[in-house]
Amino acid sequence: xxxxxxxxxxxxxxxxxxxxxxxxxxxxxxxxxxxxxxxxxxxxxxxxxxxxxxxxxxxxxxxxxxxxxxxxxxxxxxxxxxxxxxxxxxxxxxxxxxxxxxxxxxxxxxxxxxxxxxxxxxxxxxxxxxxxxxxxxxxxxxxxxxxxxxxxxxxxxxxxxxxxxxxxxxxxxxxxxxxxxxxxxxxxxxxxxxxxxxxxxxxxxxxxxxxxxxxxxxxxxxxxxxxxxxxxxxxxxxxxxxxxxxxxxxxxxxxxxxxxxxxxxxxxxxxxxxxxxxxxxxxxxxxxxxxxxxxxxxxxxxxxxxxxxxxxxxxxxxxxxxxxxxxxxxxxxxxxxxxxxxxxxxxxxxxxxxxxxxxxxxxxxxxxxxxxxxxxxxxxxxxxxxxxxxxxxxxxxxxxxxxxxxxxxxxxxxxxxxxxxxxxxxxxxxxxxxxxxxxxxxxxxxxxxxxxxxxxxxxxxxxxxxxxxxxxxxxxxxxxxxxxxxxxxxxxxxxxxxxxxxxxxxxxxxxxxxxxxxxxxxxxxxxxxxxxxxxxxxxxxxxxxxxxxxxxxxxxxxxxxxxxxxxx
Numbered sequence: 001x002x003x004x005x006x007x008x009x010x011x012x013x014x015x016x017x018x019x020x021x022x023x024x025x026x027x028x029x030x031x032x033x034x035x036x037x038x039x040x041x042x043x044x045x046x047x048x049x050x051x052x053x054x055x056x057x058x059x060x061x062x063x064x065x066x067x068x069x070x071x072x073x074x075x076x077x078x079x080x081x082x083x084x085x086x087x088x089x090x091x092x093x094x095x096x097x098x099x100x101x102x103x104x105x106x107x108x109x110x111x112x113x114x115x116x117x118x119x120x121x122x123x124x125x126x127x128x129x130x131x132x133x134x135x136x137x138x139x140x141x142x143x144x145x146x147x148x149x150x151x152x153x154x155x156x157x158x159x160x161x162x163x164x165x166x167x168x169x170x171x172x173x174x175x176x177x178x179x180x181x182x183x184x185x186x187x188x189x190x191x192x193x194x195x196x197x198x199x200x201x202x203x204x205x206x207x208x209x210x211x212x213x214x215x216x217x218x219x220x221x222x223x224x225x226x227x228x229x230x231x232x233x234x235x236x237x238x239x240x241x242x243x244x245x246x247x248x249x250x251x252x253x254x255x256x257x258x259x260x261x262x263x264x265x266x267x268x269x270x271x272x273x274x275x276x277x278x279x280x281x282x283x284x285x286x287x288x289x290x291x292x293x294x295x296x297x298x299x300x301x302x303x304x305x306x307x308x309x310x311x312x313x314x315x316x317x318x319x320x321x322x323x324x325x326x327x328x329x330x331x332x333x334x335x336x337x338x339x340x341x342x343x344x345x346x347x348x349x350x351x352x353x354x355x356x357x358x359x360x361x362x363x364x365x366x367x368x369x370x371x372x373x374x375x376x377x378x379x380x381x382x383x384x385x386x387x388x389x390x391x392x393x394x395x396x397x398x399x400x401x402x403x404x405x406x407x408x409x410x411x412x413x414x415x416x417x418x419x420x421x422x423x424x425x426x427x428x429x430x431x432x433x434x435x436x437x438x439x440x441x442x443x444x445x446x447x448x449x450x451x452x453x454x455x456x457x458x459x460x461x462x463x464x465x466x467x468x469x470x471x472x473x474x475x476x477x478x479x480x481x482x483x484x485x486x487x488x489x490x491x492x493x494x495x496x497x498x499x500x501x502x503x504x505x506x507x508x509x510x511x512x513x514x515x516x517x518x519x520x521x522x523x524x525x526x527x528x529x530x531x532x533x534x535x536x537x538x539x540x541x542x543x544x545x546x547x548x549x550x551x552x553x554x555x556x557x558x559x560x561x562x563x564x565x566x567x568x
Contacts, residue, residue: 003399003406004395004403004404004405004406005395005396005404005405005406005407005449005456006389006393006394006395006404007371007388007393007394007395007449007452008388008392008393008394009171009263009387009388009389009390009392010387010388010452010564011233011236011237011240011390012024012032012236014240015236015239015240016239016240017170019239020137020239020260023232023235023236024232024236025377027232029047029048030045030047030228030231030393031045031047032045032046033045033046035417037221037438037439038198038422038441039437040052040416040437040438040439042391042416042439043391043417043418044225044391044418045224045225045228045229045391048112048221048224048225048228049224050195050196050197050220050502051195051196051197051199051220051224052122052201052220052223052224052270053122053123053190053195053404055084055117055224055227055270055274056081056082056085056123056190056273058273059078059192059273059274059276060078060079060081060082060167060224060501060508061079062078062276063077063250063276064077064078064079064081064170064426065078065079066078066250066276066278066453067131067278068080068081068272068273068278068279069081069112069115069269069278069279069281069294070278070279070280070281070299071110071111071112071281072282072283072284073112074282076115078276080120081115081116082188082189082190083187083188084182085116085120085123085188085190086120086123086189086190086191087182087183087185087187087268088116088117088119088120088178088181088182088185088250089120089121089123089124089187089190089191090185090186090187091181091182091184091185092104092117092118092120092121092124092126092151092192092391093124093191094185095151095181096150096170096186097150097152098121098124098126098150099124099125099193100124100125100126100193100194100195100199101125101126101127101199101200101557102124102126102149102150102416103126103127103128103129103147103148103149103150103152103203103535104117104121104126104127104128104129104149104151104450105128105129105131105143105144105147105149105152105153105154106118106128106131106153106154106259106260107131107135107140107152107153107154107155107158107159108153108154108155108158108174108260108446109158109284110134110255110258110259110264110281110284111155111174111284113155113178113282114174114259115259115269116178116182117153117178118259118265118269122201122202123190123191123193124191124193125193125194125195125199126201127200127201127202127203128131128201128202128203128218129143129147129149129203129215130202130203130204130205130259130265130566131143131154131158131205131260131261132205132213132260132529133158134469134529134530134531135158135161135256135262135529136161136526136528136529137161137162137163137165138527139213139477139527139528139529140158140161140162141162141165141167142212142213143205143213143215144167144168144169146213146215146425146426147203147425147426149169150169150170151169151170151171151172151460152167152169152170152171152172152271153171153172153173153174153178154171154173154174154175155173155174155175156174156175156176159171159173161500172473176465180517182431184407191498193564195220196220196495197219197220197221197224198220198221198422199218199219199220200217200218200219200422201218201219201220202217202218202223202265202266203215203216203217203218203425204216204218204260204261204262204265204364205374206363206364206365208468212475213559214424214425214427214430215424215425215426215427216364216365216421216424216425217421217423217424217425218266218364218367218421218422219421221418221423222367222418222419222420222421222422223266223270223367223380223393223419225367225369225417225418225419226266226267226271226366226367226368226369226419227270227271227274228274228390229273229389229390229391229392229417229419230267230271230369230389230390231275232268232390233372233374233389233390236390237339237374237427239387241420248371249302250275250276250277250278251272251275251277251278251302251303251329251330252277252278252280252300252301252302252303252327253268253272253277253278253279253280253302253303253304253305254280254282254295254299254301254303254304255279255280255281255282255305255538256267256282256287256292256304256305256306256307256310257305257306260400261336262363262364262367262368263305263333263368266367267305267367267368271526276432277303278299279299280295282295285482287310289314289317290319292304292310292314293314293317293319293320293323293325294323296323296325296327296328297323297324297325300327300330301327301328302329302330303328303329303330303332303333303356304328304330304331304332304333305331305333306331306333307333307467307468307500308333308338308342308500309467309499309500310333310467310468311331311333311338311342311346311470312342312345312497312498313498315342315346316345316498317348321351324349326352328350328352328353328356329351329353329356330356330357330358331346331350331353331357331358332354332356332357332358332359332360333359333360334348338359338382342517343357343382350489357373357374358373358374359372359373359385360372360373360385360386361386361456361520362415363443364368364421365420365421365434365441366392366415366417366419366420366421366441367419367420367421368419369389369392369415369417370385370388370392370394370415370417370443371385371386371388371389371392371394371418372385372386372387372389373385373387374384374386381453382457383455384453384454385447385453385454385455385456386453386454387452387453387454388454389417391417391418392415392416392417392419393415393416393417393430393440394413394415394449394454395413395414395415395440396409396410396411396412396414396416396447396449396454397411397412397414397442398411399411399412400411402436405448405449407448407449407450407451408448408449408450408458409448410446410447411446411447412442412443412446413443413445413446413447413450413454413456414440414441414442414443415440415441415443416438416439416440416441420435420439420441421441423435430567433502443567446461462474462492462553463493464491464492464493464501464502464503465469465500465501466493466496466499466500466501466502466503466531467499467531468500469502469531471493471503471531471532473490473491473492473493473503474491475528475532476491476503476505476524476528476532477489477490477491478533479523479524479527479528480495480505480507480520480523480524482523483515483520483523484510485510485513486507486508486509486510486514486520487508487509487510487511488507488508488542488543489505489506489507489508490505490506490543490551490553490556491503491504491505491534491558492504492506492553492556493507493544494536494557502535502536503532503533503534503535503536504534504535504536504537504538504556505520505524505534505536505537505538506538506539506540506556507520507537507539507540508539508540508541508542508543509539515537515539517537520534520537521534521537522550543556544556
């Protein structure tokens with residue numbers, strides 16, 4: 001234990017005086033102090049907002065006339081969004097009895113009603129249950145049964161997946177019901193509800209090793225800490241490098257992330273109330289390269305935030321040079337290590353963006369906070385996931401003993417930060433497995449620390465990351481084993497040039513049965529979201545097992561082991 005390494009934010013000691021005192025010292029905007037956070041001492045920001053509604057109110061005063069969210073059919077300014085949020089809150093309280101601690105589930109594509117409902121629920125001290133918009137009806141019912149919301153709100157397309165079977169709770173359809181409901185409940189000011197910073201405001205779903213989604217519960221404190229930690233990083237780095245701070249122009253972001261993801265909600269919709277950013281949302285439908293580029297040119301966007309798959313597709317778009325993208329100052333995102341080839345392509349096509357490049361390693365359970373790789377570091381350490389973020393501790397631990405390992409040793413990456421989640425909803429076993437008594441979060445990812453940088457050795461062994469979406473094979477395996485002609489199955493991730501990985505199912509048919517790839521995919525797609533349906537289906541006579549009875553999946557990844565059919 002004595003030689004175990006704990007990484008902390010390195011720029012703290014690099015910032016020259018008096019810039020350090022002016023930035024993070026006593027009375028400074030980002031003053032750092034140590035306080036008790038749910039029983040564990042952690043570094044926090046002394047001058048933080050008490051809760052999220054305070055951020056929205058402050059933004060309405062500071063950025064009143066500035067566009068906040070721009071949808072294809074409506075734009076709300078920071079000042080102009082207060083009344084519709086207040087009306088929505090009054091409607092939820094008076095019509096449905098929504099109050100502190102109640103859950104309201106939302107299942108919809110990005111739209112104005114999603115944003116208004118979220119803020120109304122949050123201002124009531126209630127909890128938004130952010131349903132994955134790609135879920136099937138069966139997956140939606142599981143999420144509703146787990147979280148027992150008092151109300152389900154959403155768009156026709158997603159609510160229709162529940163079929164004729166009533167969900168057993170009131171349903172609010174955005175297209176038909178929302179406008180009239182809000183109009184009937186006039187209110188001009190946000191409700192005044194006592195909210196503690198450690199109260200929950202959001203449940204986001206994250207896949208678990210059991211194959212069932214887990215509901216990560218996030219607090220007001222956790223999101224606010226993430227925002228402040230993200231904001232102080234840029235001026236601190238500028239002070240370290242001795243360069244002028246970034247321009248004061250507020251960001252204009254083309255949003256490429258759904259609101260049911262931490263990237264689209266916590267890191268954009270909520271965070272913008274502090275930065276004064278304008279978020280431009282593409283029209284409904286699948287994300288498209290030409291739409292992203294056209295919106296960037298039309299709105300003179302300054303920032304893109306996306307997963308590597310989307311950036312790959314943009315840089316490979318044949319008409320990329322037709323668009324004026326000179327307004328872009330920064331490109332960032334997470335979900336996976338950005339490969340050197342992607343960084344080289346970015347520098348080739350958009351060289352002026354290099355100083356604003358920022359990638360990160362984090363997860364839903366930490367509000368996206370963990371490690372970060374910025375500007376030149378991204379090119380000098382492309383195989384790394386970066387250094388510890390502000391007010392975040394990182395260790396690599398022996399998974400058997402929990403002891404912090406020395407530099408260079410490979411173990412499980414563990415994080416501790418006030419941005420950490422409260423636990424998994426109604427799942428104390430999973431919570432205890434992920435959070436220890438000192439609130440260290442065990443990520444389940446394996447890596448090593450070298451020269452202050454964290455290197456990711458591998459995700460959870462079975463985890464598949466397809467286009468930024470986490471997929472656990474056991475859920476797909478369990479579904480396919482329900483097929484009457486499937487005797488055995490193993491699901492793995494295989495490389496894909498732009499998605500990162502795609503899903504492959506290796507199946508063993510029951511004696512005398514014949515399995516066509518299309519039938520396997522059709523059966524999976526009946527209850528699983530489309531991104532979980534295997535793209536490749538391979539038949540084998542038997543799966544390789546070790547003496548302990550576990551499938552040796554690494555053997556399934558070897559091309560010379562392929563037999564039977566392959567469906568692309």
